[in-house]
Amino acid sequence: MSNKDLNPAETLEIADGKAKAPSRGLGVIRVFAPATVANVVCGFDVLGFAVNEPGDEVEMRLTDTPGVIIKRxxxxxxxxxxxxAKNTVSASVQHYLKHINRMDVGVEIELHKKMPIGSGLGSSSASTVAGLYAINKLMGDLLTAKELVPFAMKGEELACGYGHADNVAPAIMGGFVLVRSYEPLDxxxxxxxxxxxxxxxxxxxxVPTKDARQMxxxxxFLKDAVTQWGNVAGLVSGLFMNDxxxxxRSMKDxxxxxxxSILIPGFxxxxxxxxxxxxxxxxxxxxGPSVFALTKxxxxxxxxxxxxxxxxxxxxxxxxAFVSSINAEGPRVL
Incomplete structure (x- = not known):
């Protein structure tokens, strides 16, 4: 991840070689970040959407002692x-602070898991996003939601070995999200x-994520690829057309x-x-193993x-079971 990728120069005030937050605001913040449905059937690693329930919460406070710690x-x-160094929340926060050249900042984190781990609902993503949203707020909203995505992808890489964005992007940005490209990230x-x-x-x-990916x-086959990208295009068109x-018709994989589906009993x-x-x-x-249906x-x-x-x-x-409208806002301060 490079400064060029994030283009932070438009959002940071630079002083003495360090990114300077306009205002830290409150020294303590509590943030909720939503669960997500990745792939949306036909869009493997490129489509996802956020829901209002369930989700995770992070409580974060700034301290005078440099470094990031998980307190509870x-x-x-x-x-x-x-x-x-091994927790997705703190590791992502460390990447964020390093990027804005504020390694002098002290951060204490409490993570409150409100959703099941290993459910296929973006559990690690929700925790990571809550942490990044919290530190960005405490530092004065230096980066936009979209600019936070690469840092959240670092958390996903730590959690499952691959930094995909189909969970973290909708969790940060809300609603339905398309990852058009990973290199460069679009x-x-x-x-x-x-x-x-x-x-x-x-x-x-x-159903461990790593095992599911290895399958x-x-x-x-080219004919299967043609079918798949036709369905992705159809799904995106349907969202725009309210159809x-x-x-x-497009939700086929x-x-x-x-x-x-073999790993999910009664699928x-x-x-x-x-x-x-x-x-x-x-x-x-x-x-998986969670399954979902979209309804009217x-x-x-x-x-x-x-x-x-x-x-x-x-x-x-x-x-x-969780029944939820689509989360349009992403994370929120509690």
Whole structure:
């Protein structure tokens, strides 16, 4: 990541070779950042959207002692590292401070996990984004939301070995997002059709992101690639045209979902239940095991999650459900 990539000169006031925040504002801040649905079926690593529930919270305070520390983590059952170099939140904050040449700043972080880890809903992304949004606020909003994305990608690289943006970009920017290019990074906000809801069900089974990525074919047939990019174009067009039917026709994946769905118990039955109960389209959220359906209203979304949870209960699989409108704002100060 280079200064050229972020073009921060337009947003920073430079004094004595250091980036100077106009005002630090409050010394303590608490931020919520949303869960996200990555891929949106056909857009592997390039499409994603944010939801209002669930999400993670970060409490951050500035101190007089230089360095970034994780003071406390709740809600993770002891799974996440307190080592600042290994935690996605603190590591991303360190990259941010280094970029603005403010390594003299002291930061204490408390991370409060409010969403399931390993759910396919961008758990590491939500934590990382909450931390970056918090430090950027404390330092005086030196960077725009889009300029924060590369720092959040560093957190994703630490979490799963690959710095993709289809979770972190919508978590930071809100709404639907298209990652047109990674080199150079080119991120485009897409419109959200009026009234759209997401019906999300998280079957509590283990599908590690790294394992799910390793299952994906490295080479594909040209005819499958043609089908896939036609669906991506159709989905993006449907969002702009507010055309639910076109969105639904485009939510088909011939490259990744056929393999990944094998890891999710009852996947095909849950798809059928979603479509029978009025879903626009259905698929895997990120690498799974969470699944999601897009709907035209909240009531339809509730019907779908209820039917799917009943099916999982018959399979003796515990699950959590979330019904949410599309989050248009991204993170917010609590």
């Amino acid at each position: 983590i709740t809600g993770d059952d002891g799974k996440l590292p307190l080592d600042a 991120i485009i906000s897409l419109p959200t059709p009026v009234g759209m809801y997401a019906a999300i069900v998280y079957p509590q089974v283990d 994906i074919r490295s080479k594909v 639910f039917d076109l969105i639904g 011939v490259l990744v979902e056929p393999t990944r 095909e039955v849950m798809r059928n239940l979603a479509m029978e109960n009025g879903a626009i389209g259905f698929g895997i959220s990120g690498s 209203d909240e009531e339809t979304a509730k019907k779908i999650t209820k039917a799917q949870q009943q099916h999982l209960h018959k399979l003796n699989i515990n699950s959590k």
